[in-house]
Amino acid sequence: MKTPAPSLENALPEIAYGSVWLVSAGDGDPRHLSPLGAHALSTADAVIHDPGIPDEMLNLVKLPRYCEAAAPGRAIERSVKLAQDGWRVVHLVAGDAMERAIERATRFAEQKIPFSIVPSAGEPVNCEAPIGLFLIRKTLSVGPTETGTLVVLLAASGSNAEPRLAPLSFSMSGLAG
16 A cells, blocks of 8 residues: 655644744745745744845745844844744745855854754755754864854754743733843
8 A cells, every 4th residue: 555645744844942944035936935935934933034025925924923024133133032932933034045044043053042044946955954053162262362163064954952842922022122
């Protein structure tokens, strides 16, 4: 007897509570969004996005999800705060997510927040899984000065960070920070 193939939605990985996925909006056309990117937008608890993302793309965010436009620096701050509170966060960026990944990954790593990258459908990736970034920062003494070293591990699956639990509630009152 033949076993039916799993549906695409059931085969896609879930966003862990307390983590951030950086999703590329590419050119803003929802047809160019990867299946994993569309899945992330429909399952995240909060979507923080660049100003100017087209409404057609934002319509993929399923209610009652929280959705907020924020400039890049503010978007990182909001994503950190929400992830620390246990939210599953998608940070939706215009253009290529890989170009913005290292700055964001460094900030999230400093807060011990798991972080993954979801490229757009046109960007080459060999599997339909988020690219997980695990960053380690260690201070080294070099002569009279101290310097920081950053080690980046790219993996096609999630990180080994300790999983967070879902928040007790998703009240909007906690979003004011």
